[in-house]
Amino acid sequence: MSAPGFTNLDSSSAGYNQNQTPNGGAAPPCQNGPLPTHPSMYPPAGYYGVPPPQQSYPSIPNHATSAPSKASITSSAHSHNYYQNNHQQQQQQTQLPQHQVAPSPYSAPPPSQPYATLTSLAPPPSNAQFNQQAFQQQQTLYTTSGPYYAGAPVYPDVSYPSAPASSQYAPHTSSNTSTPGVMSTQMGAPLHQFSALPPASTAAQPGYGTGHQTTATMNGKGSTAAVQNNIHQHYDQSHQAPHNYNSYSGVTQSSGGADGDRPPSGTPSASVHSSPSHHQGLRYGYVANSGASSASATTSGAAAAPSSSSTDDDEEEEEEDEDEEAGGDTSSSSTGSASPVPNNYDSLEGGSYPDSMPPSNNMTNQAPPFGSYGYHGMQSAYQHGQAPRPDASPSHSVYSQPGYQQYSQPFPNLSQLSAALGGLSGVPELEMEALRPVNLLQERNLLPSRPLEAPEPNLSPDLKKVNCCPQTFRCTLTSIPQTQALLNKARLPLGLLLHPFRDLQQLPVITSNTIVRCRSCRTYINPFVTFLDQRRWKCNLCYRVNDVPDEFMYNPVTRSYGEPHKRPEVQNSTVEFIASSDYMLRPPQPAVYLFVLDVSHNAVEAGYLKYFCESLLENLDKLPGDGRTKVGFLTFDNTVHFYNLQEGLSQPQMLVVSDIDDVFIPSHDSLMVNLKESKELVKELLTSLPAMFSQSRETHSALGPALQAAFKLMSPTGGRVTLFQTQLPTLGAGKLQSREDPNQRSSTKGAQHLGPATDFYKKLALDCSGQQIGVDLFLLSSQYADLSSLACVSKYSAGSVFYYPSFHHTHNPVQLEKFQRDLDRYLTRKVGFEAVMRIRCTKGLSIHTFHGNFFVRSTDLLSLANVNPDSAFAVQMSIEDSLADSSLACFQAALLYTSSKGKRRIRVHTLCLPVVSQLSDVYAGADVQAITCLLANMAIDRSISSSLSDARDALVNAVVDFVSAYKSSVSNLQQSGVVVPAAMRLFPLYILALLKQKALRTGTSTRLDERIFAMCEFKTQPLPQLMRMLHPDLYRLDNMSDQGALHLNDTVVPQPHLLHLSAERLTRDGAFLMDCGNVFYLWISKCCSETFIRDVLGCSSYASIPPNMSHIPELQTPLSERVRAFLDWLQDNRAFSSPIHIVKDDTSAKATLFQHLVEDRSESASSYHEFLQHIQQQMSK
Amino acid sequence: MAFTFAAFCYMLTLVLCAGLIFFVIWQIIAFDELRTDFKNPIDQSNPTRAVRRTLFPRVCPNQLVVPEYSIHGLFCLMFMCAGEWVTLGLNIPLLFYHLWRFFHRPADGSEVMYDPVSVMNADILNYCQKESWCKLGFYLLSFFYYLYSMVYALVSF
DSSP states (O other), X not given: OXXXXXXXXXXXXXXXXXXXXHHHHHOHHHXXXXXXXXXHHXXXXXXXXXXXXXXXXXXXXXXXXXXXXXXXXXHHHHHHHHXXXXXXHTTGGGTTHHHHHTTHHHHSSGGGHHHHHHHTSSXXXXXXXXXXXXXXXXXXXXXXXXXXXXXXXXXXXXXXXXXXXXXXXXXXXXXXXXXXXXXXXXXXXXXXXXXXXHHHHHHHGGGGGGTTHHHHHXXXXXXXXXXXXXXXHHHHHHHHHHHHHHHHHHHHHHHHOSGGGHHHHHHHHHHHTXXXXXXXXXXXXXXXXXXXXXXXOOHHXXXXXXXXXXXXXXXXXXXXXXXXXXXXXXXXXXXXXXXXXXXXXXXXXXXXXXXXXXXHHHHGGGHHHHHTOTTHHHHHHHHHHHTTSTTSOHHHHHHHHHHHHHHHTHHHHHHHHHHHHHHHTSOHHHHHHHHOEEETTTOOOOOOSSOOOOOOOSOOHHHHHHSOOTTTEEESBSSEESSHHHHXXXXXXXXXXXXXXXXXXXXXXXXXXXXXXXXXXXXXXXXXXXXEETXXXXXXXXXXXEEOOHHHHEETTXXXXXXXXXXXXXXXXXXXXXXXXXXXXXXXXXXXXXXXXXXXXXXXXXXXXXXXXXXXXXXXXXXXXXXXOEEEEEEESSSEEEEEOOXXXXXXXEXXXXXXXXXXXXXXXXXXXXXXXXXXXXXXXXHHHHHHTTTOOOOOOOHHHHHHHHHXXXXXXXXXXXXXXXXXXXXXXXXXXXXXOGGGTTOSSOXXXXXOSOSHHXXXXXXXXXXXXXXXXXXXXXXXXXXXXXXXXXXXXXXXXXXXXXXOTTTOHHHHHHHHHHHHHHHHXXXXXXXXXXXXXXXXXXXXXXXXXXXXXXXXXXXXXXXXXXXXXXXXXEEOSOOTTOSEEEEEEEEEEEETTSOEEEEXXXXXXXXXXXXXXXXXXXXXXXXXXXXXXXXXXXXXXXXHHHHHHHHHHHHHHHHHHHHXXXXXXXXXXXXXXXXXXXXXXXXXXXXXSTTTOOSSOOOHHHHHHHHHHHHHSOHHHHHHHHXXXXXXXXXXXXXXXXXXXXXXEOOOOEEOSSGGGSOTTOEEEEEOSXXXXXXXXXXXXXXXXIIIIXXXXXXXXOTTOOOOOOOOSHHHHHHHHHHHHHHHTSSSOOOEEEEETTSTTHHHHHTTOTTSOOSSSOOHHHXXXXXXXXXXX | OOOOHHHHHHHHHHHHHHHHHHHHHHHHHHHHHHHHGGGOOTTTTOHHHHHHXXXXXXXXXXXXXXXXXXXXXXXXXXXXXXXXXXXXXXXXXXXXXXXXXXXXXXXXXOOOSSOTTTTTSHHHHHHHHHHHHHXXXXXXXXXXXXXXXXXXXXXXX
């Protein structure tokens, strides 16, 4: 690469860039179209999203650096690109043409675009304009779509070792950024497919072979190394730029959508590789970078670029890369010029970039898109970071001074501003809507047409975008009241609902030597911290000012130095760290699974063993774990049986310990065996186990001793104990008596014996918890088995409880099917071992009570021996000190666990919410679903500690208090009736539904175990599941229209409207689907249309529908396809797949469906209208 | 100057009361440890420390509760025998409170007064702390009252 070439290029590129300006202004459709979407999509894109354009390119093999002769390589690189795109987008190919449509004028020759731009650099400006527009178009496309694909593979290699996680990003971001409307909906499936990417990334690696491989790898290490050598960075940058360019071409091909585009693109790219064009490529890349980071091509950046590049030219060839980087930096700093704080910026920018002033003024038009970037201010700030470098160009130092001030200003401003915005412009319409008083006695149709979404916190858009997903982290009040007094006035509970270990589609995984945390409160750095300047950040929980460590200055995403605000930790509110040995007490434990199986006569009779063994055999290879995974088996009736599975034995040996008063372990090293080594023996055992006990006549069950044995067996390692129990334990420690009086089942006074009968199981669970053993209980009992005592063993060891009442393998196929489905999910789901979770919150807030399965170790620390992706937690909060001095309240949940692969990891979720001082704001931000779930948890605690009727009264009082508080404080209307704000209009309905749940109902016959199980579910189920159980979703299926339907891949998922849960909605000629969370009911009315019955159920008439039908046949009719698409879509949204029951109007199963119609009057509970009247009466008292 | 049974009772209760004060202070420290655990900035996520710290209150207050109650019961018994009705009257409310507390402990048959799984509940923790402070005040006051009464019993005859 010759210096002269550079100068030429620079000048040309400068011209090009400047041309860009008018175009940028002149062609708003090009920019504005995609741009605003970019911000909105930004959060998912997260850290791959924004910075990536720079960072992602490097992964794409370096065409640009290669000489012309390397055409072949480049083409291969192209193919890599192409493949990468392909991988993600096999199904998206249909989608991609839409990209082309957007840039309409230029779209006609999409593949040729890149080349046109490249060749046109030197030639006339008019061309350049055209190119530039085209380019911008590309830019928006590519920065969004192309680079990410390319970028994604890099992450796993460099610093984000978890390939799957990072790989999932790419499609996501791309989809979001490119064509939000259409793509976002379609992206669901590609995400799943995307696991194919990591290989692609490795495929792309060879591209580095052109000679940059070394540097590339250096970088890879550099990201983990504490301080990155400058030179390396520059190399990176240089690579990146070319890669950009290449990636464009690559992307254009793919965006062309046809495979045929590939060869032509290959040839031009080869021609491109002459050094000038190469340089142009660089230029492009850099502009693209700026565009990507700012979501538009900034003129000021363009203006700044020439100056920096000209200074670069003075330097040696080798440093050209640095120059590029510098250019990139200036551009990025210029992107900072278009900020949500235009005034600030104009003045600041004016000082820092005198020559870029005019364009920057123009750019203020583009401020809105920029506003999306939470930390735009830092971009300019970052420039300063470059300045101190010895080799930095002098021009930088000019900028650096004013740039410095920028940090200190934009950042505090940001939070203040957000608060101000929140108060002023923060969606007043929405707030008004949320506060609209609703008289429940008059308005009958309250349900939204689609399931309720979580309300959005009233934050500034940039904070909103990075905020934690409501499915993971939800607060009952999305506007936190300033003081406890205000909270008391609102009469609503303040609390969090957490689903911390949820299966995530995308999760940034971060490896670094130092995990940046606040020095005083140990909060992990998160998107809501404030950067005072480049080297200091202020904790958002305790407000302490901390230093930014050196390593944090290097950004592995952009591969640049001095951009801490662009680090993934600061761009994502949900991140996962690979923890160092500081976070270990002992080497991470292997995945250890012990199965404790009841083989007494009762169990043999129920016949679960065969199905369990089948399921485990099937999933043996899918058990989460690595080469160290250990398994063990233990069976018990009136004795405890161990199985020696030592490798080398010809068949499993059974060891019987009959001394149940003092159980001992017969052999220490051969009972828990390495799954890999002893797989054959394990398989043999599983095949022979069901037959071994088929003749068992032993009716006693020594559960306690078996659990003690399990504890002894597991205590050296910790792990997961899976317990299958089919009856009341009758022998040894922990034996229980039947406490249930069947005559009391339908008592209206309440239920007795909700608490445990003995503390044996609790103590055992605490011991287990101490040894990092989690116990999961599967209770398959037809008789009373005292679940309230047995469940303790799971409750305090952070396990989960499954209950199958009246399980029998032939008599109860419904339960059997559910058992099998649950087992499949249970055995293969992720598991985290030896976990602790700590929840931190802004100073002034404190944690009151936890709900869920765990042991509370200290006020904010939960000990979780096992953590599974299906259990959720609830936390009650209280406000101890006034929050008046802060406008934002933050909550951070950090879950430290050992993955099944033996990695110590920390998953951090951060939620940020505004603090308000007005009662009306509190009501406007109330999240009715979260409030209901938290109240349900509190009611269950109350019913155990006090009594059921007490808990029910408390729930009714919660509604009464709230309605009267609202009436007296906010609404000035003197109208009578039950008036609530619109945001809370479903509150009385949900509470009524809660009172009719198995857990809390009285008067209806409810078996004690089922009641206790419902309580356990309330404590552990995640919110969406809980809401479906509480208030099932009812849809009418026979007249579904495509209106508002989702388009996923190539299937159309209709979205029928929600119906009220009342029998009056079940018309006589319809087919209705009720989604109860863990089961579906398809209700077929008597006069249901023949076409529906024929097309969906495959039966000729209503009469010919079999009585216990429990599946939907796969018919090829359009109606059937739509119904199944809808059902599949519903299934995809939950962890455990639910069985479907087809219920005819005349069968006895009708009653099970009708008990879910909570708005109707039942034998012992009032209807919704009566409930409202009751509340009104209570209020007037 | 007479060494009556009442004087003996007061001397004994004086010693035992010092012991009770010690117990209560111990409890206060234990609850405070529990509560302020998170204030310790170092090694938040280091489970050993947390384990050690929680084991402490899990064991200690519970082991001290029954001795405390029985010692207090002994006081009442002795004052009844000695015919010190005023002193007995002062102690009766606490005796009833102890009896109530003992019979309303967690219902699952465990002997522990402070349930390790629910003691971290803010309400319960607050209650326990308040209870301990009140008792400390009561025992301190009664300590001086016993001292005075002892001297009075010794010199009055």
